[in-house]
Amino acid sequence: MNLLSQTVRLVEEGGAAPVVSPDTGAGGVFDLLWLVIALPLLGAFLLLAVAPFLQGSLKAAADKHGHLVGTAMSTLSFVLSLVLFVALLGRGAEERQIGQHLWTWFETGSLSVGMDLLYDQLAALFLLLITGVGSLIHVYAIGYMEHDERRRRFFGYLNLFVAAMLTLILSANFVGLFLGWEGVGLASYLLIGFWQHKPSAAAAAKKAFVINRVGDIGLSLAIALMFATFGTADFAGVSERAGDASQDTLTALGLLLLLGACGKSAQVPLQAWLLDAMEGPTPVSALIHAATMVTAGVYLVVRANFIFELAPIAQTAVVVVATVTLLWGAVLGCAKDDIKKALAGSTMSQIGYMMLAAGLGPVGYPFAIFHLLTHGFFKANMFLGAGSVMHGMNDDVDMRHYGGLNKAMPVTFLTFAMGYLAIIGFPGFSGFWSKDRIIETALADNLVVGLLAVLGAGITAFYMTRLMLMTFLTEKRWAKDVHPHESPKVMTVPLMVLAALSVLGGVLLLGDWIVTWLEPVTGHAEHHEPPLPALVITLIITAVVAIGVATAWFLVGKRDVPREAPQEVSFATRAARADLYGDAINDAVVVRPGASLVGGLATFDRVGVDGVVEGGSAGIGGLSTTMRRLQNGFVRSYALSVLAGALLVVLALLAVNFA
Amino acid sequence: MTQYVVLSAILFTIGCVGVLTRRNALVVFMCVELMLNACNLAFVAFARQHGNLDGQITAFFVMVVAAAEVVIGLAIIMTIFRTRRSASVDDASLLKY
Structure with a gap:
């Protein structure tokens, strides 16, 4: 009865978040779902836990061929994901939530957390992205890490990452999601x-x-709050009972989840780590810090749509954070000379777009996921392209030392260009479709946010064109001993595949396929009418993008690019080079107060606590040093002490008796 | 009665001053004996006054203890004298801080 009235209320409000109710034990090929995670996990186990204990020639073989095991596991997982996806396509829209109960993880009192998997439309897309792009990057890394003597370990870590990411995506409760998250x-x-x-x-x-x-x-x-409020952290349980919780609880849940998403997805104010993360090998930057892991925050928001739908304040917070981040990242991208850091700024900015869409509710969720997929393609493509360039330039990352590489590395140049056209939103390329829809939705929802998103698209066009020009076109500015060369096939073939996906990713939107596909997960929403016809908006965005490209052409392409970064620059450039003072802010707000607090406590410990203890013992020590002088070796002085003591006792007795 | 106690006090004071002022170990020793016997005199006097034997018995105990003490004390003094050729208590002051 309660449930029924609940449903009615939600329907009246019009924004009903769908309830997750997996159909357990679906049978057939779906029984193999656990294998998707188990395969890369096995790979990681073999490469990290078994191989180091091998002896002699076996160990040499493991070090020499370990990467093949890692790649094979990832590829098998991709094939299985593909099979599962096809099987899912064969089912009706209502039967596409498949649950698999593996075992009960822990149980205490009424609380029970299972190792449960949930395979639905959303998870299916993620599975394909993670294992697909992941496998391509495994292949690429075979070439990229060829001269690294710890290649086996690298592939072990990569497999470990893939397994964890798949756990995050496939888990049917927030606890399992947290396991993958960590x-x-x-x-x-x-x-x-x-x-x-x-x-x-x-x-x-x-x-x-x-x-x-x-x-x-x-x-x-957030998970603890779910246990306290709903008694469960299963998606099914929480989505069913979310309507019963108070508004404050839901808002708190939404904001806590947003905090988690900010950390993982490098959104302001927890953005400072992403640019530094480019210290890792380039395949890692492509897989983890561009295509998959950093988008986990977007997944979290979309997955927890049943909470965000009921917590408008938290949703607004998501939009604000996203808008700030998409501009923040874009500004960083404009000022960086390190090719990977420029791309990392761009990643932040693009995730900002996804978060923005995710904050807009059911209208936006499908576009958030759509942009996540296309971004996964073109950003992985460009990161791997950047890796290929670095490979040819003796691991130099400074774009000021590049230039004219289009002749030296034609394949890298062409594939990179596909990614470039996709990200700036050149009509027809995948990024055009996904970004366009996000901006359209944002404009319909809130004019200011929408206009800022348009501005972000313009800045994106500017910094990507700048990157493109500085790297591949313009004059050669190579160091003397550098001889750029095209990368081997094992690296360029993944580039070509990803380039093709960057171009063609837009097909997912054909006939609004992705919207219809995701509707059972994210809920149905009536489209708000945007303030202008869609075609006009598209034209405006394209015009803004064209302005961005033209600006970059006049500021970078038409001028000589100095080999050293000019120091006489405007305040804005200096701020952007310093990551918009993100580190300085963290330092001032968190690090320094923390350090002074700890310093103060240490001083109190040293002066206060230690002072009392050590002062006490020093006092006793000093007193006994003085006292031992009484032990002077003269018998007669002892006798005098004895007499004095005896007199004292006698006097005391007399005093007691006569008092 | 008062005379006994006064005599005892005088003897005890003489012994006490002797112990504190004399350096010769034998003299100090004799002064200690004097103090002990002053105590004995007081015990016996008080026993007589109270009309019971407690004080007298205690005096016997003191004598026994004093005899035993003399044996050990004289032995120590002799040993010290043999090694140092001196019986001064101030010379034997090595055992100190």
Whole structure:
């Protein structure tokens, strides 16, 4: 009865979030769902836990061929994901939520958390992205890491990451999601610091780990709050009972989840780690810090739509954070000379777009996921392209030392150009469709946010054109001993595949396929009418993009690019080069107060606590040093002491008797 | 009665001053004996006054203890004298801080 009235209320409000109710034990090929996670996990186990204990020639073989195991596991997982996806396509829209109960993880009192998997439309898309792009990057890394003597370990970490990310996506409750969440955090830490002999890499790994912990506090508190409020952390249970919770609880839940998403997805104010994370090997930047892990925050918001739908304040917070981040990241991208950092700024900005769409509710969710997928393609493509360039330039990352590489590396140039056209939103390319729809939706929802998103698109066009010009076109500015060459096939083939996906990713939108596909997960929403016809908006966006490109052409392409970064620059440039003072703010707000607090406590401990203890003992020691002088060896002085003592006793007795 | 106690006090004071002022170990020793016997005199006097034997028995105990003490004390003094050729208590002051 209660449930029924609940449903009615939601329907009346018009924004009913769908209830997750997996159909357990679906049978057939779906029984193999657990294998998707188990395969890369097995790979990681073999490469990290078994191989180091092998002896002699076996160990040599493991070191020599370990990467093949890692790649095979990832690829098998991709094939299985593909099979599952096809099987899911074959089912009716109502039967596309498949649950699999593996085992009961822990149970105490009425609380029970199972190792449950949930395979639905949303998870299916993520599975394809993670294993697909992941496998391509595995292949690429075979070439990229060829001369690294710890290649086996690298592939072990990569497999560990894939397994953790799949756990995050496939889990049917927030606790399992948290397990994957921490797993990808660990893999990210290990891989950023893979070249830990470089102090900067070790520091960047630590920074990423610590900032992610801040976000994780949000997620873990949200889970605790769910247990307290709903008695469960299953998606099914929470989505069913979310309507019963008070508004304050839901708002708190939404904000806590947003905090978690900010940490993992490098959204303001927890954005500072992403640019430093580029210290890791480039395949890692492509897989973890561009295509998959950093988008986990977007997944979290979309997955928890049943909470955000009922918490408008939290939704607004998501939009605000997203808008700030998309501009913040874009500004960073304009000023960086390090090709990977420029791309990282762009990643932040693009995730801002996804978060923005996710904050707009059911209208936006499908576009958030759509942009996530296309971004996964073109950003992985460009990161791998950047890796290919670095490979040819002796690992130099400064774009001021590049120039004219289009002749030297034609394949890299062409594939990179596809990614470039996709990200700036050149008509017809994948990014055009996804970004366009997000901006349209944002404009319909809120004019200011929408206009800022249009501005962001213009800045994106500017910095990407600048990157493109500085790297591939313009005059050669190479160092003397550098001889750029095209990368081997094992690296260029993944580039070509990703370039094709960057171009063609837009097909997912054909006939609004992705919207219809995701509707059972994200809920149906009537489209608001945008203030202008869609075609006009598209034309305006394209015009703004064209202005961005033209600006870059006049400021960078038509001028000589100096080999050294000019120091006489405007305040804005200096601020952007310093990450818009993100580190300085963290330093002033968190690090320094924390350090002074700890310093104060240490001083109190040293002066106060230690002072009392050590002062006491020193006092006793000094007193006894004085007292021992009485032991002077003269018998007669002892006798005098005895007499004095005896007299004292007698006097005391007399005093007692006569008093 | 008062005379006994006064005599005892005088003897005790003489012994006490002797112990504190004399350096010769034998003299100090004799002064200690004097103090002990002054105490004995007081015990016996008070026993007589109270009309019971407690004080007298205690005096016997003191004598026994004093005899035992003399044996050990004289032995120590002799040993010290043999090694140092001196019986001054101030010379034997090595055992100190």
